Amino acid sequence: MTITPLDPWIKAKIGQHEGKKLSAEKLYRYQTDRLREVIDYVRRKSPFYRKHLAGVPEDFLSCPKDITRLPFTTEADLRGQCLDMLCVSQSDISRIVTLFSSGSTAAPKRLFFTDEDLELTVDFFHHGMTTLTDPKSRVMIFMPGKKPGSIGDLLKKGLMRMNSVGFAYGPVTDSDDAMDALLKFKPHCLVGLPVQMLGLARHPGKTGIPEGLIKSILLSADYVPASIVAELESSLNVTVYEHYGMTEMGLGGGVQCRHREGYHLREADLFFEVIDPQTGQPQIDGRTGEVVFTTLTRRGMPLVRYRTGDLAKFLQGSCPCGTSLRRMGKVKGRISGAAKRVWTV
Ligand SMILES: [Zn+2]
Numbered sequence: 330m331t332i333t334p335l336d337p338w339i340k341a342k343i344g345q346h347e348g349k350k351l352s353a354e355k356l357y358r359y360q361t362d363r364l365r366e367v368i369d370y371v372r373r374k375s376p377f378y379r380k381h382l383a384g385v386p387e388d389f390l391s392c393p394k395d396i397t398r399l400p401f402t403t404e405a406d407l408r409g410q411c412l413d414m415l416c417v418s419q420s421d422i423s424r425i426v427t428l429f430s431s432g433s434t435a436a437p438k439r440l441f442f443t444d445e446d447l448e449l450t451v452d453f454f455h456h457g458m459t460t461l462t463d464p465k466s467r468v469m470i471f472m473p474g475k476k477p478g479s480i481g482d483l484l485k486k487g488l489m490r491m492n493s494v495g496f497a498y499g500p501v502t503d504s505d506d507a508m509d510a511l512l513k514f515k516p517h518c519l520v521g522l523p524v525q526m527l528g529l530a531r532h533p534g535k536t537g538i539p540e541g542l543i544k545s546i547l548l549s550a551d552y553v554p555a556s557i558v559a560e561l562e563s564s565l566n567v568t569v570y571e572h573y574g575m576t577e578m579g580l581g582g583g584v585q586c587r588h589r590e591g592y593h594l595r596e597a598d599l600f601f602e603v604i605d606p607q608t609g610q611p612q613i614d615g616r617t618g619e620v621v622f623t624t625l626t627r628r629g630m631p632l633v634r635y636r637t638g639d640l641a642k643f644l645q646g647s648c649p650c651g652t653s654l655r656r657m658g659k660v661k662g663r664i665s666g667a668a669k670r671v672w673t674v
Contacts, residue, residue, distance in 0.1 A: 425440070441629045466517040472549070548571050570585045571592070582594060591657055601622050640664060
């Protein structure tokens with residue numbers, strides 16, 4: 330039984346010094362405090378939230394569940410009012426991500442991150458990657474990585490902290506070139522989109538990969554078909570892990586542990602809910618609904634009750650790894666009408 334590395338990481342982040350494992354009670358109290366803080370912070374700093382949360386009494390929140398009394402934020406807010414959602418001056422922003430929706434003429438969504446916000450993501454990538462790759466390994470990243478603050482760049486920084494080397498090759502556009510680069514770099518772990526990784530697994534050049542070299546693959550996408558996981562595992566003799574995240578979450582949201590029975594979530598940085606998409610009320614535990622989250626630690630542009638459009642559920646019962654962290658089941662799709670996700674470069 331290997332407990333998820335997210336357990337000791339979150340335990341340290343919330344300042345729990347006693348006990349061997351993360352305490353659910355401590356995490357509950359930590360999340361209550363952070364939620365109070367972030368609501369107070371956005372009301373003081375952001376013109377959007379001042380209006381959006383007008384009429385909400387001070388000190389209304391005595392437990393995380395009370396957050397359900399607040400209105401949601403949506404993609405439309407990110408399209409139309411992103412500057413008013415900022416809580417710091419633009420000179421304090423080090424990364425702006427612009428997300429266009431494919432096949433839509435709607436204004437793009439914009440997300441703003443400070444250096445401190447990006448550091449939170451690097452820290453998550455560092456600890457999340459220890460789930461699936463050993464220190465001193467080589468990790469080939471088939472995700473955008475040229476720009477500072479891009480997913481590949483932040484993942485490389487996280488890997489450096491475990492004495493590993495990341496190579497941000499970028500998305501696969503030419504599979505011959507990608508296979509050549511892979512054979513030269515000799516990675517122990519691959520990170521990429523499901524269909525692109527499948528393309529590499531079916532490429533004739535894969536016979537040149539030394540037996541047992543690649544041990545794991547991390548797939549990042551909003552939906553990962555089980556058939557792709559099965560083919561990758563049998564064809565390359567690897568273990569496939571899945572990551573759940575989106576730019577709005579600060580790229581990272583959660584990752585499977587070695588038992589691969591749901592995602593463990595970044596619960597010290599993000600507070601997750603699952604709601605009934607029709608009524609907006611909290612979904613009954615164990616039923617699929619829309620994933621909603623609130624950022625607990627971001628400073629540039631915090632999001633309060635952001636509706637992701639993703640459909641998933643909290644898994645009941647505890648994970649065999651032994652953590653008290655919650656588990657979210659695989660994303661089953663998007664609610665109708667929600668824009669398709671787009672990866673940024
Ligand atoms: Zn687990």
